[in-house]
Amino acid sequence: MLEELHGAQRKHWQSVYTAHPEMYGWRPSEPARYAAEVFSASRAGSVLELGAGHGRDSLHFAREGFPVHATDFSGTALDRLRAQASHEGVAEQVRTTVHDARDPLPLPDASVDGVFAHMLLCMALSTQEIRAVVAEVERVLRPRGTLVYTVRNTSDAHYGVGTTHGDDIYEHGGFAVHFFSRELVDDLARGWRLREVHSFSEGELPRRLWRITQTTPRHPRPAS
Numbered sequence: 001m002l003e004e005l006h007g008a009q010r011k012h013w014q015s016v017y018t019a020h021p022e023m024y025g026w027r028p029s030e031p032a033r034y035a036a037e038v039f040s041a042s043r044a045g046s047v048l049e050l051g052a053g054h055g056r057d058s059l060h061f062a063r064e065g066f067p068v069h070a071t072d073f074s075g076t077a078l079d080r081l082r083a084q085a086s087h088e089g090v091a092e093q094v095r096t097t098v099h100d101a102r103d104p105l106p107l108p109d110a111s112v113d114g115v116f117a118h119m120l121l122c123m124a125l126s127t128q129e130i131r132a133v134v135a136e137v138e139r140v141l142r143p144r145g146t147l148v149y150t151v152r153n154t155s156d157a158h159y160g161v162g163t164t165h166g167d168d169i170y171e172h173g174g175f176a177v178h179f180f181s182r183e184l185v186d187d188l189a190r191g192w193r194l195r196e197v198h199s200f201s202e203g204e205l206p207r208r209l210w211r212i213t214q215t216t217p218r219h220p221r222p223a224s
């Protein structure tokens with residue numbers, strides 16, 4: 001059933017970005033501003049963004065001087081991102097790859113310093129798929145690398161509203177969201193250093209989110 005939902009969501013996001021190529025605007029999100037500071041403080045040399053959309057936040061990282069690799073399953077959104085990066089003169093800083101978060105990351109082990117994902121892990125992914133994404137992030141991050149991600153949580157007004165797909169996934173207005181419990185956040189931080197879980201809201205609804213910051217251990221964990 002989730003397979004069907006997933007295909008439908010992919011089509012949905014493609015048509016959303018075709019109709020609204022700049023739907024999130026060009027100002028960076030607050031979590032991206034925060035993440036750029038965290039990445040700078042840890043002297044990160046490279047950033048990977050998952051679910052980058054048309055790139056309001058990837059462009060912020062590029063403007064701040066980070067080489068950024070932006071991924072999303074919408075090629076339409078990433079085309080818009082590349083056009084804007086050229087327009088702003090930061091195209092050399094930005095690489096894009098059409099990538100479904102359910103697939104392994106197209107990057108070698110321990111090859112990036114910072115990973116950012118604003119409202120990607122709370123898309124139509126099962127708990128098992130979310131765990132696999134975080135395991136992939138851990139694989140590609142260097143030791144003491146940082147993951148900053150945001151998710152809508154179970155105190156959001158849309159939690160429990162619309163069509164249920166099980167596993168805390170609800171579809172409302174065509175958008176399917178996996179609402180995170182605090183238990184899930186803690187589960188995903190097992191073996192990492194959980195540095196912060198910060199509550200905030202965004203947009204008109206407003207969406208209730210957590211911004212999570214976690215760091216990989218100094219030495220990679222042995223493969224299980």
Ligand SMILES: C[S@@+](CC[C@H](N)C(=O)[O-])C[C@H]1O[C@@H](n2cnc3c(N)ncnc32)[C@H](O)[C@@H]1O
Binds near residue numbers: 054073074077120123
């Ligand atoms: C809520 S939007 C956020 C976009 C961007 N992070 C921002 O804040 O401007 C979620 C993004 O995740 C992408 N997405 C959803 N499911 C995905 C998946 N399974 N793999 C890759 N990208 C996905 C959508 O195309 C969309 O761009």
